[in-house]
Amino acid sequence: EDKVVQSPLSLVVHEGDTVTLNCSYEVTNFRSLLWYKQEKKAPTFLFMLTSSGIEKKSGRLSSILDKKELSSILNITATQTGDSAIYLCAVFNAGGTSYGKLTFGQGTILTVHP
Amino acid sequence: SAVISQKPSRDICQRGTSLTIQCQVDSQVTMMFWYRQQPGQSLTLIATANQGSEATYESGFVIDKFPISRPNLTFSTLTVSNMSPEDSSIYLCSVLKGDLWGQFFGPGTRLTVL
Numbered sequence: 580e581d582k583v584v585q586s587p588l589s590l591v592v593h594e595g596d597t598v599t600l601n602c603s604y605e606v607t608n609f610r611s612l613l614w615y616k617q618e619k620k621a622p623t624f625l626f627m628l629t630s631s632g633i634e635k636k637s638g639r640l641s642s643i644l645d646k647k648e649l650s651s652i653l654n655i656t657a658t659q660t661g662d663s664a665i666y667l668c669a670v671f672n673a674g675g676t677s678y679g680k681l682t683f684g685q686g687t688i689l690t691v692h693p
Numbered sequence: 694s695a696v697i698s699q700k701p702s703r704d705i706c707q708r709g710t711s712l713t714i715q716c717q718v719d720s721q722v723t724m725m726f727w728y729r730q731q732p733g734q735s736l737t738l739i740a741t742a743n744q745g746s747e748a749t750y751e752s753g754f755v756i757d758k759f760p761i762s763r764p765n766l767t768f769s770t771l772t773v774s775n776m777s778p779e780d781s782s783i784y785l786c787s788v789l790k791g792d793l794w795g796q797f798f799g800p801g802t803r804l805t806v807l
Contacts, residue, residue: 613795620783620801622736627795667735671795676749679724679789681796683735 581606581677585668585684592658593692600653600666600687608674612644612651613681615667622667625653658691665689695720695790697799705805706776713772714802716786721766724789726796727759731782742769742786776806 582605592598604612611629615622626635628644628651635642642653655662665688669681696719706712716725725742740748740761748761763769773780783803787796 611795615798620803621785621798624795624797669736679726679741679796680738680751681726681728681736681787683737685735 581670581672581680581682583668583670583682583684585666585687587687588685589688589690591690591692594659596658596691597654597656598658598689600655600668600689601650602652602668602684603648603650604668604670604682604684605649606670606672606682608672608677609646609670610673611671613669613671614642614651614653615669617665617667617686618663625666655689658689660691660693663689663691695722695788695797697786697788697797699786699799699802701802702800703803703805705807707807708777710776711772711774712776712804713770714784714786714804716769716771716799718767718788720790722788722790725763725769726787726789727761727769727771728785728787728798729782730785730801736785739771742771773804776804778806780804781806 586601614625626642633644639656644651665686667686668684672680698717700715727739728736739754740750742763744763760772783801785801786799
């Protein structure tokens with residue numbers, strides 16, 4: 580069974596701090612790893628990492644995929660209160676009847692204090 | 694990406710009733726999915742909505758409880774039948790568009806069952 584584990588489960592920091600969120604996975608027919616930010620109801624897409632795109636950056640956020648270690652990290656530098664959210668990691672299964680299925684980790688709750 | 698809308702945004706329902714949630718996409722998509730997020734939990738895939746055929750359900754989810762329709766490539770519905778308080782969750786539709794190895798989520802439906 581596909582499995583995704585995130586750590587830490589929660590994190591409290593102050594504005595300006597840098598944080599690193601971790602995601603490890605075990606999945607058959609791996610195609611990509613995705614990071615989402617969830618503030619209210621809907622997860623908002625952040626990054627997608629594949630074998631051909633193992634590092635992504637957007638502003639203060641960046642992410643790296645380590646296919647050898649079956650893991651990924653999401654870095655947020657110079658955190659702001661608006662970064663407070665649940666960060667979800669998911670892996671995309673591209674095999675057979677599971678094609679398209681996203682398996683999610685538990686999420687990391689990030690709280691940024693002023 | 695894709696612009697996805699869901700209706701209703703939220704609802705409060707009585708035990709034993711049914712609710713149908715609609716998901717509309719602004720363009721044709723390859724695949725549509727329905728997820729559930731119970732309070733304090735991560736997202737779990739309910740089923741893949743197949744155009745012109747029966748949905749493919751994940752383990753633990755059955756058609757009688759969660760009937761799904763997908764009459765065309767831009768629209769799908771999920772019905773939560775004979776509801777109980779345990780069905781109180783956020784229900785999310787997501788889409789996979791073309792060769793993009795990722796998924797985008799609709800705004801979600803927050804369901805409370807009394």
